[in-house]
Structures are given as C-alpha cells and as structure tokens.
Amino acid sequence: MAFDFLEPVSAVVLDFVKKLNMQSLGKKVVFHTKEDFPDLNTAKIAIIGVLDNRGNSNALTVDLDFIRKEFYALFPGNWESSIIDLGDIPEGNTQEDTYYAVAKIVSELIKKQILPIILGGSQDLTYAMYRGYDQLDQMVNLVAIDSKFDFGKEEVLNTSESFLSKIIINEPTNLFNYSNVGFQTYFNSQEEIDLIEKLYFDCFRLGEVSASPAIAEPVFRDCDLVSLDLTAVKSSDSGNFNIFTPNGFNGKEICALSRYAGLSDKVTSFGIFNQHNSKNESVLIAQIIWYFIEGYNYRSLETPNQNTFLKYIVPIDDLELIFFKSPKTERWWIEIPFFTNVNNKLKKNTLLPCTHEDYLRACDQEIPDRWWKVQRKNLI
Numbered sequence: 186m187a188f189d190f191l192e193p194v195s196a197v198v199l200d201f202v203k204k205l206n207m208q209s210l211g212k213k214v215v216f217h218t219k220e221d222f223p224d225l226n227t228a229k230i231a232i233i234g235v236l237d238n239r240g241n242s243n244a245l246t247v248d249l250d251f252i253r254k255e256f257y258a259l260f261p262g263n264w265e266s267s268i269i270d271l272g273d274i275p276e277g278n279t280q281e282d283t284y285y286a287v288a289k290i291v292s293e294l295i296k297k298q299i300l301p302i303i304l305g306g307s308q309d310l311t312y313a314m315y316r317g318y319d320q321l322d323q324m325v326n327l328v329a330i331d332s333k334f335d336f337g338k339e340e341v342l343n344t345s346e347s348f349l350s351k352i353i354i355n356e357p358t359n360l361f362n363y364s365n366v367g368f369q370t371y372f373n374s375q376e377e378i379d380l381i382e383k384l385y386f387d388c389f390r391l392g393e394v395s396a397s398p399a400i401a402e403p404v405f406r407d408c409d410l411v412s413l414d415l416t417a418v419k420s421s422d423s424g425n426f427n428i429f430t431p432n433g434f435n436g437k438e439i440c441a442l443s444r445y446a447g448l449s450d451k452v453t454s455f456g457i458f459n460q461h462n463s464k465n466e467s468v469l470i471a472q473i474i475w476y477f478i479e480g481y482n483y484r485s486l487e488t489p490n491q492n493t494f495l496k497y498i499v500p501i502d503d504l505e506l507i508f509f510k511s512p513k514t515e516r517w518w519i520e521i522p523f524f525t526n527v528n529n530k531l532k533k534n535t536l537l538p539c540t541h542e543d544y545l546r547a548c549d550q551e552i553p554d555r556w557w558k559v560q561r562k563n564l565i
Contacts, residue, residue, distance in 0.1 A: 187289035191233070193217045193272045198253045210268075210475075211257030217272040229266035230478060231294055232302050234273035237283040240307030240345040241459055243428055248462045249273065249304050255471035264482045269299075280343045284313035291317030295453050300481065302474060308335070308345035308458035311412040315352050315360070317454070318409065324361035326451075327352070328404055330442055331414040332369040332391070332433060334377050345414075345459060353384075362562075364404040366442065367391045367417050367434060385558040395434065398441045402448075403538035403555070406516070411446045413439075413457045413473070415466065424465025436469055440476040447480020450487060485514050489536040494518070499547040506552070508544045509536060517541050519556055 194216045202211035214232075215223040234249040253270070274290065277283040287303070291314050294301045303314060311329070318325045329335070329349075337347020352360055364387035370378070381388050387404055394401050405411065419433035420426050434442070446452055455477055460466055494509035507520040518536040543553040 187293045190274050190286040191272045193219050194270050197250050201254050202257050210259050210261050215269045223269035227267050228269045228299050230268045230300050232270045234304045235306035235310055236273050237276040238307050239280050240309030245462050251464050251467035252470045255467045256474055259475055262479050266482055287313035288316040292320050301454050303456040305458035308414050309348040312348045312351050314454055314456055325359045326362045326408045327410045328364045328408040329412045330366045330417050332417045333372045336377050366401045367394050385561050398438055402445045405445045405449045406538040409453055411455045415459050423469055424463050425461045427461045443473045444476040444480040447477040450484050489518050501550050506547050
C-alpha cells in the first residue's frame with residue numbers, strides 16, 4: 186500500500202502541539218502517530234514531508250520540525266476543510282526510490298480527492314509529483330514559482346535545477362503547459378529563454394509579477410500542480426542566508442501567489458522545496474502554507490459556463506475574440522475557438538483563464554499572448 190512508505194510525525198512536534206492553545210491549528214489537525222493513522226475518508230488536505238535533498242548540492246539534511254511547529258502554532262481562518270498530517274517519506278536507497286514513493290502517494294491522495302501539500306526536500310521532487318498524475322488520465326499544467334527555468338543537461342536530470350528537462354523528455358508525456366512565475370533573466374541563458382518561447386510556455390519576469398501579482402492569477406486558475414522554489418524569495422524576507430538571494434519576491438508577494446494557487450479550483454497538489462532548515466525561513470514557510478489553505482477554503486467551485494457567463498465579442502482584423510466574465514466572481518476567460526488535437530484529454534480546455542486587462546488590451550486591438558500560444562500548440 187502506498188501509505189506504508191510514510192513515517193509518523195516526530196515526537197518532538199507532537200509534544201509541542203500538546204502545549205498549544207486549544208484554538209490553534211495544531212489542535213485542529215489529525216496526525217499520523219506510531220499508534221494511529223488518520224482517516225482519509227473525511228480529509229481534504231494532507232501535509233507530507235519528504236526527507237530527500239539529494240537533488241540540491243547545497244542543501245543540508247532535511248528537518249521539517251521547525252516548519253511544523255511554526256505552522257501548527259498559527260490560528261486557522263474560518264475554514265471548513267479538514268487537514269491531516271501524514272508524516273514523512275524517508276530518503277530512499279536511491280532518488281528513484283523516493284520518486285516512486287512520492288508519486289504513488291500523490292496519486293492515491295488525488296484519487297481520493299485529497300490535496301497533498303508536499304514539503305521538501307529538493308525541487309526535483311516536482312518530477313515525482315508530476316509522475317503521480319500518470320494514472321489519472323489527464324494532461325498536466327505545471328506552474329513553478331522560481332527564479333530559474335530548471336532545464337539541465339541529460340546527464341544531471343536528477344537535480345533541483347534540471348527537473349523540467351526530465352518532465353519534458355521522459356515518457357509518458359502528460360505535460361500540456363508549463364508556466365514560470367518570477368524568473369530572473371540573469372539566472373537563465375538566452376538558449377533557455379528561447380526554448381521556453383519555442384515550446385509556447387508561459388513565463389513572467391520577477392519585476393512584472395512584483396508590480397502586479399494578479400497578472401499571474403490566470404495561470405494558477407488553469408494549473409494542476411504548483412511547485413514553489415523558496416530561493417525565489419529574497420533572503421531579507423525568507424531568512425535563508427545559506428544561499429544569499431538579494432532579489433526575489435518579498436513575503437507579502439509570495440503569500441499572495443500562494444493564495445492564488447489555493448483559490449484555483451483546478452490545483453490538486455502543491456509543493457514547497459529547497460528550504461534550508463532556518464528557523465526564520467520556517468516562519469515564512471508556515472505562512473505560505475497558511476495562505477494556500479486560506480485560498481483553498483475560499484474556492485468558488487466555479488465551472489466556466491458559456492450559457493450563464495456574460496459574453497463579450499471583440500473583433501480584431503479577421504478574428505473575433507470572445508471573452509466571458511463570471512457574474513459571481515468577476516473573473517475572466519477567453520474562448521479558444523477550435524482544437525485540432527483530438528486527444529480526449531484536452532477536450533475540457535475550451536475556455537482559457539485570462540485577466541480583465543487582457544480584455545481591455547483586446548479592445549485596443551492587441552491579441553492576448555497566452556491566446557496565441559495555446560492556438561499555436563493546437564496546430565503542432
């Protein structure tokens with residue numbers, strides 16, 4: 186059974202939780218202990234640690250106790266979703282052993298409609314989470330909050346800086362779209378930037394997202410798996426000075442992005458990677474998790490519906506761009522008028538999430554970039 190890979194939450198954390206305020210998160214969560222395993226039938230969110238850092242040459246041994254203590258000492262919002270902590274996946278004999286365990290557990294939880302929050306560990310574990318979708322008969326949209334694109338040479342695919350190459354190369358190929366939020370140009374070669382464009386992937390520079398985090402909301406709305414590299418946060422806000430990062434998201438911005446990820450009706454797994462066992466960093470990680478769960482509890486569970494949404498038609502040259510606006514949430518979508526790919530896995534992608542600004546730009550005769558990219562993918 187997939188859950189046999191899991192070790193119980195440490196006694197240090199469990200003893201800490203016993204002393205917490207009765208209204209704290211720690212008193213609302215059901216833990217995997219040596220004596221008991223949580224009931225999966227009522228759970229909605231599962232927290233899982235992965236104690237494997239071999240994909241990060243600069244990393245220390247993984248210790249998640251700091252993060253758990255900080256998170257469980259917080260107070261919940263007006264939440265209804267039950268949370269369980271399934272403990273940790275230990276380091277396997279090989280990285281592939283760890284990947285197998287992560288993939289099996291992620292797959293089983295998603296099948297049970299439980300959203301796993303994976304605490305790593307190095308970011309190459311994103312590949313293992315992605316492989317967890319293999320048995321779910323769907324294409325996968327991946328969003329990485331990261332300063333780098335994480336392409337790498339074929340001989341070093343099992344690293345936190347090369348997992349994207351492994352996702353693209355290895356069969357089965359379930360990746361439909363990759364979006365990077367927060368890349369910093371000087372960390373990525375021009376060859377990598379050109380490849381992102383060639384593959385019609387989405388990317389947003391740090392500066393444009395920092396100026397307006399809401400521009401990234403549509404890619405989360407259309408995403409299945411979110412992978413957060415903590416080195417995307419600047420050191421002055423993260424508290425991570427093992428690898429000094431002068432530029433990056435601040436604490437407020439990274440929590441806003443995490444909330445957008447949680448709000449997405451489509452996101453079914455969330456991973457936080459490349460932490461460095463810092464007490465200060467653990468405070469931020471705890472708040473990132475808090476904001477994700479806050480977003481999850483405010484999901485609108487809204488299915489795009491062309492019959493009940495407000496419809497706007499914008500003529501541009503020989504095209505007619507059709508936008509839809511939800512009267513409930515005031516979010517926007519743009520219609521993709523046809524698909525030449527007859528793969529049944531793609532049949533639900535008829536409306537593409539977008540922003541109000543995309544509609545306004547279309548009114549000024551500017552076709553949204555993401556609309557073009559999806560159209561080009563369908564012609565491949």
